[in-house]
Amino acid sequence: MADLPSHARVVIIGGGAVGASTLYHLAKMGCSDTVLLEKNELTSGSTWHAAGNCPTFSGSWNMMKLQKYSTELFGRLADEVDYPMNYHRTGSVRLAQTTARMEEFRHVAAMARYQGLDYEMLGPNELKDRYPYMELHGLQGGLWDPDDGDIDPSQLTQAYAKGARDLGAKIVRFCAVTAISQLPSGEWKVESEKGTIIAEKVVNAGGYRAAEIGRMVGRDVPTVAMSHQYLVTEEIPELAALGDKIPLLRDPDDSYYLRQEGNGLILGPYEWQATPHWLDKMPEDFSFQLYPDDLDRLEWYIEQSCARVPILGSVGVQKVINGPIPYTPDGNPLVGPAPGLRNFYEACVFSFGIAQSGGAGKTMAEWIIEGEPEWDLWVIDPRRYTDFATKRYVVDKAVELYQNEYAIGFPHEERPAGRPAKVSPLYEKLAAKGAVFGDRGGWERAVWFAAPGAKPEPELSYHREGNWYPSVAAECKAVAESIGILDMPGFSKFEVKGPGAADWLTGLIAGPLPKVGRVSLGYFCSEKGGVVTEMTLTRFGEDRFWLISAAAGEWHDEDWLRAHLPANAAFTLENVTPRWSTLVLAGPRSRDVLGQVTESDLSNAAFPWLSVQPIEIAQARGFAIRVNYVGELGWELHLPVEAVGPVYDLLWQAGEAHGIRDFGMYAMDSLRLEKGYMAWKQDLASEYSPLRSSLDRFIRLDKEAFIGREALLKEKQAGSKERFVPLVVEAKTADAPFCSIVWKGDRRVGLVTSGGYGHRIQKSIALAYVETDLAGEGEDLEVEILGERCPAKVAVSPLFDPKNERLRA
Template identity: 65%
Template sequence: MKSHARVVIIGGGAVGCSAAYHLAKMGCKDVVLLEMDELTSGSTWHAAGNCPTYSSSVNIMKMQTYGVELYHRLADEVDYPMNYTRTGSIRLAQSDERMFEFKHVQSMAKAQGLDYEILTPSEMKDYYPYLETHDCVGGLWDPRDGDIDPSQLTQAYAKGARDLGVQIQRFNRVTAITQTLNGEWRVDCEKGSVTCEKVINAGGYRGGEIAAMVGQYIPIVTLSHQFLVTDAIPELEALDKKLPLFRDPDDSYYLRQERAGLILGPYEWKATPYWLDGLPENFASQLWSDDLDRIEWYIGQAMARVPILEKGGVSRVINGPIPYTPDGLPYIGPAYGLDNFYHCCGFSFGITQSGGAGKIIAEQVLEGESEWDMWMLDPRRYTDYATQKYVVEKAIEVYQNEYAIPFPHEERPAGRPAKMTPVYEKLKQKGAFFGARGGWERAVWFPQTDCLSDRPEVQTVSFLDERRNWNDAVKFECKAVRERVGVLDLGGFTKYEVTGPGATAWLDYMIAGKMPRVGGMSLSYFLSRKGHVMTEMTITRLAEDHYWLISAGAGEWHDEDWLLSNMPGDGSVEFENLTDRYGTLVVAGPRSRDLLGKVTKSDLSNKAFPWLTTQGMEIGYCPDILAMRVNYVGELGWELHVPMEFLGQVYDDVMAAGEEYGVADFGLYAMDSLRLEKCYRSWKVDIIHEYTPFELSLDRFVDLDKGPFLGREALKQHLEGGIKERFVPLIIDTTIAEAPYCSPIFKDDEIVGISSSGGYGHIIEKNIALSFIRTDLAVEGTELEVSILGERYPAVVSSEPLYDPKNKKLRDVE
C-alpha cells in the first residue's frame, strides 16, 4: 500500500468508487481507496438498483440525470459490461394535488432537457397493461428511468479508477484518523498507514464511525428497508421486453420487473431504526430477518393495483440496512471545522445518485466548489441541535413520507422543538404556528380573530393559494408592518464578532464591495476564487478594527468555515461565534420610532440614528442591546440584537409599549411576502454559488476599482465575457397560485429563464416571481410567460424594488 497519497477515500461502495473514478478523470490519480470488506459491501450490494431522474429539487434532478447518462456510456468507457436497462417509469396520481406536483416537476424537467409526459389513466395502461386504474387521476411518464446492477456499476467505477492509476485496497479496515502537525491526515489501517492531503468519508451507513474518528458526530441513522422479489409470473415470462418501473407514491411503494418476476419495495409507516447503540464490527454483506408484517398493507395495495403480483409467490425478501439523514438527503461536502476532510455518505438512493455524487465531491475537492450549488446536501446544514434523538425522529418521519408531496409551506412536526428563544413560549400562548429554520423555532404565522372565526388545529398546505387557511392572517400581518408596526422574533440569526489589527484589511479583501465606516453597516458579498457568490453578510463596523458579521441562520457552520478557512494565519484577526448568545427582535413599520421611543432614552431621529447605522441601546433591565437601523421588510425599523437572557423581558416591554400604535406580531410568511415586494434576495434560494453578483443584479455591491479582493480577477473575466442572465422581478397575471421554485419562464415557446422564489405581495396585490432570465430580455416591460403547475400565465418584467422604489420609507424621508 502507498505510504502517501493526495486523496484517501474511505468506503468502497458505489459512491466511494464513483468518487475515485471522477477524481482520476479530473486528473487526480494519486488516490487510495480503502474498503473494510469487499467492494459493494454495505448498502450497495443489496440495493434494488432503480435509477430515476425524477426529483422535486432541480439540482438533485441534475445530479441524477448526470448519473443515468453516465451509466448509459460507462460500460464502453471503462470496458466493463453492466446490466443497465432503461425501461421508463410511470408514477401514478390518486389526487389533484399529486398531479399538480407532477406538472411542476415536468416543467422543471423540461428546463433541463428532460421529456416527461403527463398521462391519462388510459394512457398509463398503454405503457403498463396490467395496471388497474381505480381511484387514479393520472400519471407521469419518465422515459429515462430504469434499473442497473449495483455491484456491476460499482465494479465498473473501480475498474475505470484502477485503469487511471487509483489504488484500491480491499479488506483493509480503517482504525484511526489523525491530523499531523503540517495539516496532512494520517489514516491508519489494519495493513498499514497512509498519509494524505485530503480525506473523503464515503463510509455509507458507517459514515458516522468514520466521522467519530476525527471527533465529529454526523447525523445518520440506520433504518431497516425491505423489498420482496417474487417467483416467475407467466404473463411476464411471455413478454419480449421489460415492463416500465411503476410507482404509486400515494400508497408509498414501487414495483419493477426482475427477470420474469416483480420487486415490490414499500416505504412503510412502521419505519424501524437499528444499531442505536453502535454498529456491529463485521456486518458488511449480511441481512436481517424478514419482517413482512410491517409491509402487509402495502402488499395488499400493490396486488389490487397490479393483480398479476398475486400470481408470483415470494422468492426472497431483502431486509437490509439503509442510512437515513434527518431530511433523507445525503452528505456531500466539507466537514465542519476540519481542513481538507469531506463527507460523501448517508445515501438513501446511492445507486442512482452515485454518478453525480462522484462528480460533485471531485469538483469540491479539486476546485473548491462544484458546478451546481448543492447546499441541500452540505454536511454543515445541520449544527449541534442534530442529536441522535433528533436524527432518529426526523429520519423515521422522512422515511414514512418518502413519496409525500413536497408542499412548499409544510412544517413537519418530528424533532421539534429543538432550539427556542425565550420568546417561544410567549408566542405559543398567542397561538402562533411555528416552523423550524436551522433548528430554531420561528413563528410562521399568527391566527387573527379578524381573519378566522376559529383557530384551525392544523396548518393547511396546498399548491393553490386560495386553499391555504393562513393567507388572510398573513395579509393582516403584512398590513400591520406596512401601516403600523410589527414585531418579529428572529431566533438563530448567525452572528460573528471579528476583531484585531488585521481585521479591516482582511475583511476588505474578502468582500467585493466597500467597507462600512465606523458606526455604519453594509450588505456585503463574499466570492469564491471563481467569482461566484459564496455568501451574503451584513458587516457592522463598531470601531476601527471591531466588526459584527450577520448572516442567515441556516448558514452558521457554512459561513464560519468560509471565514476561518480564508483567515490569515498571523494572529492579526480574532473571531468569535455569538449566535447562541444573542437573540434578535425586528421592530418595523411607520410607528416603530414612536414605539421604541417609549422604551428607550436613545435618540432615534434620522439625524442621530440614520438608516444603515448602529448604536448601543438600553431597554428595561437590558443595558447592552446592539440596535441596527436596518431590516428585511423594507420599512422604517430596527433590528434589536439582545443578550438571550434579556430577550423575553425586552419583548414584553416592546409589545406593551406598542399597544397604542396597534402593534402586531408577524411571522416568516409575512416577512417573505414583504421581502419579495422589496426584491430582497434569500440565501440559498435566490443567492446560490452558481451565479456571480452581476447575474444576481447586485452590481451596486461590487467595486472592481477598490483594489484586490477574493474572486476579483475571475469576476472581471465574467464581465468581459458578457453576462448571459440577470436577476429580475416578474409580475404574473394570475392569483391562482404562486410560481413554485424553479418554474420555467418562456418567451414564445423558448425557455429563457427560471424562477428562484415566488409569492404573493399582499400590499402591492401582485403575484411575484424573482427570476433569472436571459439578459437581452431583462428589460422593464418585457412580456413573458411563467409555467405554474403545468399552465402558462402572462408575466411582465418589472424593476426593483416593487414597493417603495426610492426607499423613502426605509430612510423615513418625504
C-alpha cells in the same frame, strides 16, 4: 490485492458505489494518486442489496441535475471502462391519485424539460398504454419518465473500480480503518489493519458506517440506519412471455415502487412503520448480511399494490431483502467538506446511492480538485446541520422522512418530528398567542399566527388558500399600516476585531466596507465568481465588525471565514451566535413605540437608515441597527438572549395603543419579495455571480484584489448571460413555486427562485433569473405555474416604495 502505499494525495474510506465513483471521477480529472480503503469487499455495505433503481425525478433542481448526470453516465460507462453492466432504461410511470399530486408532477415535469429530460404528463388511459398490467381505479393521471430504469449495483461499482484502476488509482480491500488523526502539516494520518498511510485529503464514504469514521476525527455524522424491505416474486408468466422489460411503476400516494426483476417483480414499500436499527451499537461487521424478514409491516402495501397490478398477486414471494440503508434527517446525503475540519470530506449517508452515485462522484472530485463543485449543492452540504442534529433528532426526523418518502413537498408544510430543537425565550409566550412554528436552521421561528379559535395546523396546498393565508395578509397589513414585531432567534453572528481586521475583510468581499457606525451587505465570492455567502457587515470601529448571516449558514460561513484567516493574524474571529438574539420592530409607528422604551435619539438626524448604535432598553444593553428585511421604517434589536423576553414585553406594552401585532416568517417573505430582497441559497447561490444576481451596486471591481475579482472582471467584459429581475405575474390561485420556468414564446428563458403574493401591492411576484436581453422593464414573459403558463411582466426592483422613502422616514 494492492499493497498499502505510505502516502497518497487522497484516501477514500468505503468501497460502495459512491466511494468507487469518487475514486473514478478523481482519476478522470487527473488525480490518480488516490487510494480507496474498504473494510471488506467492494459493495459489502448497502450497495450489494440495493434495488438499483435509477430515477431522474426530484423536487430539487440540483438533485435532478445530479441524478440526470448519473443516468447519462450509466449509458456510456460500460464502454468507457470496458466492463459489461446490466443497465436497463425502461422508463417509468408515476401514478397520481389526487389533484395535488398531478400539480406536483406538472411542476417537476417543467423543471425536467428545462434540463433536457423528456417527461410527459399522462391521463389514465395513456398510463394503461404504457403499463397494461395496471388497474385504473382512483387515478387522475400520472407522469412518464423515459430515462428511468435500473442497474446492477455490484456491476456498476466494479465498473467504477476498473475505470479508476486503469487510470492508476489503487483499491485496498479487507483493510479496515482503525484511527485517523491530523498532523501539524495539515495532512491526515490514516491507520488501518494493513498499516498507515499519510493523506493530503480524506473522504468519508463509509455508507451506514460513516458515523464510525466521523467519530475518529471528532465529527458527529447525522445518520441512522433504517431498515428498507423489498420482496422479489416468483416468475410471472405474463412477463416471461415478453421480450423487453416493462417500465417501473411508482405509486407515491400509496408509497411503493414496483419494477421487473428477471421475470418477476420487485415490490418496495416505504411503510409507516419505519424501523431504525443499531441505536445503541452497530455490529463489528455486517458485510453482505441482512435483517430478518418482517413482512407483517408491509401487509397493507402488498394489498394495495396487488389491487393496482393484479399479476403481482398471482405468484408467490421468492425472496425478501431487508437491509440497512442510511438516512440523514432530510433524506439527502452528505457530500462536501466536513464541518470544522480542513481537507476532510464526506460522501456518505445515501438513501438512493445507486442513482446518485455518478453525480456524487463528480461533485466530490470537483470539491477536492477545484475547490468547489459545478452545481450549488447546499441541499447535500454536510454543514447544513449544526449542533442541533443530536442522535434523537436524527432518528425522529429519519423515521418521519421514511414515512413521507413519497410525500408532496408543499410550500407551507412544517413537519413536527425532532422539534423543538432550539427555541427563543419567547417560544412559550408566542405559542400561547397562536404562533405556528417552523424549523429554520434548527431554530423555532413563528411562521404565522392563527386567529383565536382557528386550527393552528396549515391546510396544505400549492394554492393561496387555507387558514394561514388570511392571517399572513393581516400580519402584512399591520406592518405596513402600524407596527409589527418579529422574534428572529438564531442569526449567525461573528465578531471580527483587532489590527488588520478591516484589511482582511476587504480582501474577502466584492464591495466596500461600511464606514464606522454604518452597515452594509457584503458578498463573499468563490474564485470562480459565484456567491458563497451574503452577510450584513456592521462596523463598530475601525477594526471591529459584526458579520451577520442566515441561521442555517452558521457552520458553512464559519468554515469559510476560518479557512481564509491569515497565519498569525493579529485580529480575532469569534462565533457569538449563542449569546445574542434579535427582535425586529417594523412599521410606520415603530419609532413612536421604540422611543417609549429607550432614551436613545431615534430621529433621522441622529439615527439614519443603515446605521448602528448601542441601545439601552430598561436593564438590557444591546445594539439597534436601522435596517430590516420588510421595507418599512424599523430596527433590528440585537440583544443578549436573556434580555429578549423583558424587552419584548416592554415593546408590546408600548405598542398596544398603536395596534402592534406579531408577525411571522411567511409575512416577512411576502414583504421582502415586494422589495426584491434576496434569500441565501434560494435566490443567491454559488452558481450565480453577484453580477448575474443584479447586485452591481454592491460590487467594486476597481478596488484592490478580492476573492473572485478576476472571474467577475471577465464576466463584466463578456456580459452576463442572465440577470435577476422581479416579475409581476398574472397568477390565479397559486404563486410560482421555486424553480418554476420562465418562457418567451416557445423558448424557456429563465428560472424562478422565489415566488409569492405581495399583500401591499396585491399582486403575485416571482423573482427570477432571465436571459439578459429579456431583462428590460416591461418585457412580456410567461411563468409556468403548476403546468399553466401565466402572463408576466419584467418590473424594476423594488416593486414597493421604489425610492425607499418608508425606510428613510
